[in-house]
Amino acid sequence: MNPLYRNDRPGEMPQSWYAASSDIPPLRPSLTSDITADVCVIGAGYTGLSAAWHLAQKGLDVVVLDAHRAGFGASGRNGGQVGSGYNASQPSLARKLGKDQAAALWALAEEAKADIRKTCANHIPQARYRPGVAHGFYSAGEARDYAADADYLAQHYGYDQIEKLSPDAMRDLVKSPLYQGGLLDMGAGHIHPLRYALGLARLAESAGARLYDLSEVTGVTMGDPAKIHTASGKVTARHVIMAGNGYLPNINHAVAAKVMPINSFICATEPLGARASDVLARDIAVADSKFVVNYYRLSEDNRFLFGGRESYSIGYPKDISTALIQRMTHLFPQLKGVRIDYVWGGTLGITMTRLPAVQRMAPNVISAAGFSGHGVALSGLAGKIMAEAIAGQAGRFDTLTGLKVPNFPGGPALRAPLLTLAMTWYALRDRLGV
Numbered sequence: 001m002n003p004l005y006r007n008d009r010p011g012e013m014p015q016s017w018y019a020a021s022s023d024i025p026p027l028r029p030s031l032t033s034d035i036t037a038d039v040c041v042i043g044a045g046y047t048g049l050s051a052a053w054h055l056a057q058k059g060l061d062v063v064v065l066d067a068h069r070a071g072f073g074a075s076g077r078n079g080g081q082v083g084s085g086y087n088a089s090q091p092s093l094a095r096k097l098g099k100d101q102a103a104a105l106w107a108l109a110e111e112a113k114a115d116i117r118k119t120c121a122n123h124i125p126q127a128r129y130r131p132g133v134a135h136g137f138y139s140a141g142e143a144r145d146y147a148a149d150a151d152y153l154a155q156h157y158g159y160d161q162i163e164k165l166s167p168d169a170m171r172d173l174v175k176s177p178l179y180q181g182g183l184l185d186m187g188a189g190h191i192h193p194l195r196y197a198l199g200l201a202r203l204a205e206s207a208g209a210r211l212y213d214l215s216e217v218t219g220v221t222m223g224d225p226a227k228i229h230t231a232s233g234k235v236t237a238r239h240v241i242m243a244g245n246g247y248l249p250n251i252n253h254a255v256a257a258k259v260m261p262i263n264s265f266i267c268a269t270e271p272l273g274a275r276a277s278d279v280l281a282r283d284i285a286v287a288d289s290k291f292v293v294n295y296y297r298l299s300e301d302n303r304f305l306f307g308g309r310e311s312y313s314i315g316y317p318k319d320i321s322t323a324l325i326q327r328m329t330h331l332f333p334q335l336k337g338v339r340i341d342y343v344w345g346g347t348l349g350i351t352m353t354r355l356p357a358v359q360r361m362a363p364n365v366i367s368a369a370g371f372s373g374h375g376v377a378l379s380g381l382a383g384k385i386m387a388e389a390i391a392g393q394a395g396r397f398d399t400l401t402g403l404k405v406p407n408f409p410g411g412p413a414l415r416a417p418l419l420t421l422a423m424t425w426y427a428l429r430d431r432l433g434v
Helices: 046-057 090-097 099-122 140-157 167-173 193-206 253-258 273-278 321-331 375-390 395-401 411-432
Strands: 034-042 062-065 130-136 162-165 182-190 210-212 217-221 226-230 234-242 260-269 285-288 295-298 304-311 340-350 357-362 365-369
Touching (some): 034 046, 046 062, 046 193, 046 234, 090 099, 090 140, 099 140, 099 182, 099 375, 130 167, 140 182, 162 167, 193 210, 234 375, 253 357, 253 365, 260 321, 357 375, 357 395
Parallel strands (some): 034 062, 034 234, 062 210, 130 285
Antiparallel strands (some): 130 182, 162 182, 217 226, 285 295, 295 304
16 A cells, blocks of 8 residues: 555544644645646645745745645644754764764754744744753763763853753653653744644745645656656646655655655643643653653643654554553653543654755755654755755755765665664663663
8 A cells, every 4th residue: 555545544634632723724626737837845744835935935836745735744743842953963963074064054953943933933823832842861871971962062052052950850840750860952842733834834825835735746757847747637847846754655766765754653641730740840842862762742731742652664553552651651650540532643754864865866856854853843944945945045955965864775675674673672772771
């Protein structure tokens, strides 16, 4: 079965708390004819919608095609964390890439967070941006290592938004008995991800972009212009942006070889009322140092939203809930017996290096994907930078293409089996505390 529909019905939002708490518009029309555009964007998530918004504001004629609908994929299902930096520490990036390129990447990541704060404040207040992301550690050694990274950010970039938390201070903030220290990053934050995606779609349309739902791209004929094919129509465009991330089918080998789709899952408890303070003392988001990461926060109606339990097969496990809830109650024994009202999954994209794969496949065909858990901030920035590149300012795009993300061994055919073996080992290490 096509992976686009392995876990979902066409255009039907998952049974998530995000969907239940959002004003979801009716489906937009599908593409049923042959049309032309300056730019065709494949995928209506954060990356594609950001690119479309910025391009339309520049006066370009933009068409956005999605196999499902705007905000349907990971953009409308994720943990909502607007994290700092990348899924790699800045000291490691400086060692690998050099201090200048690492500093340029840090500046881009800071811009990504600032863009979300500004967009929420000015255009999408219903996304409810809130500052604060804590990181929890399971050993004194981990706490020391991450504290050293925070010192590096302060020393080299003047980033003074991170507070180091002793084990007692961490447990006062995050009411789990397991953490042995933490950091609180007030320069990071969290949002309602689906409302943000729906807001970006409205912004793109208001600027003049044309969005088509239920319009799966079946192929792209390279050329100038390029031709983007769907089951019932075709777009002839001067430029193409591939922005499907984990939901992009294998229509381009260069993207598929570098980006692997993986699944992650979230549950939402019943509203906890005053009991919410027994879990988190403040309205912050939290992620921890497990390789198979736990991430969580409170909703606006005091539900506990808990995510984790990654899966590397295309299909979701038959039972999503049991293992996910076990992880939650292991961290927070006080939540045993709490009713679970929603459980859902979604597919993100990861790369070998956990850095974004930004590529130019042809002079007029570009892509950005594989944000590896940092996509809430970085994907929107990538869309903005791809819009710049198409408008003739490619300097920042070239900075991202310089990351040189390698292909997965064996390409698309072997990436999942090989990574499943690796992830099984890391999951075992997490359980053993190695």
